Amino acid sequence: MxxxxxxxxxxxxxxxxxxxxxxxxxxxxxxxxxxxxxxxxxxxxxxxxxxxxxxxxxxxxxxxxxxxxxxxxxxxxxxxxxxxxxxxxxxxxxxMHDGIHPSKIPVDELLELPQIALISCFRKMTG
Ligand code: SF4
Ligand code: SF4
CATH class of the missing domain: 1.10.1060.10 (Alpha-helical ferredoxin)
Incomplete structure (x- = not known):
């Protein structure tokens, strides 16, 4: 119950x-x-x-x-x-629910975003 x-x-x-x-x-x-x-x-x-x-x-x-x-x-x-x-x-x-899926980030955004922003994002939003 x-x-x-x-x-x-x-x-x-x-x-x-x-x-x-x-x-x-x-x-x-x-x-x-x-x-x-x-x-x-x-x-x-x-x-x-x-x-x-x-x-x-x-x-x-x-x-x-x-x-x-x-x-x-x-x-x-x-x-x-x-x-x-x-x-x-x-x-x-x-x-096992991630808030973001790295494979779904558009490539042009991946190239533009600062690495530190990506690392922070993955730490916060992926398990
Ligand atoms: S920590 Fe900042 S962004 Fe988050 S709910 Fe509070 S005021 Fe809003
Ligand atoms: S400021 Fe504090 S007391 Fe007021 S609604 Fe938000 S959490 Fe509740």
């Missing part, structure tokens, strides 16, 4: 963050420089995890998050949201 709130339990365990302290003020989303490209805003990610909505695992948001820590600094409850994004990526990566 599936454990109650399994997603919430795993995210809190991996991230070390207490999601119950989020009161949905939205300050994280309001300051996020990448929010326009996200399918779930940072605030919505927290809400979905609290509600144990597993579809959040298929969201593009954790892959788009630039780990800039703006949300973390803005949160009045000191929730490190970038760690929560990392936890969601880890859950996917541990299931």
């Amino acid at each position: 599936r454990k109650e709130r399994e997603l919430l339990r795993r995210v809190m365990e991996i991230s070390g963050q207490n999601l119950y302290s989020c009161y949905q003020c939205g300050k994280c989303s309001a300051g996020c420089p990448s929010v326009d490209f996200m399918d779930f805003t940072p605030r919505e990610i927290i809400r979905a995890i609290l509600d144990d909505h597993e579809e959040v695992l298929h969201s593009q948001t954790p892959w788009i998050c630039a780990a800039c820590f703006t949300c973390t600094i803005r949160c009045p409850n000191e929730i490190d949201i970038s760690r929560i994004m990392e936890a969601l990526r880890q859950i996917r990566l541990r299931k």
Whole structure:
């Protein structure tokens, strides 16, 4: 039988963050420089995890998050949201789901991109 709130339990365990302290003020989303490209805003990610909505695992948001820590600094409850994004990526990566497939990057982009950007990308988005 599936454990109650399994997603919430795993995210809190991996991230070390207490999601119950989020009161949905939205300050994280309001300051996020990448929010326009996200399918779930940072605030919505927290809400979905609290509600144990597993579809959040298929969201593009954790892959788009630039780990800039703006949300973390803005949160009045000191929730490190970038760690929560990392936890969601880890859950996917541990299931052998990569966020990017090197073979699908167009060759002209591969030639243009700085090597350090590619290495960072592979470290973050491949298992
Ligand atoms: S800023 Fe903090 S308390 Fe406010 S919605 Fe974001 S995570 Fe929740
Ligand atoms: S760490 Fe990620 S979610 Fe937080 S503000 Fe930066 S890009 Fe947005």
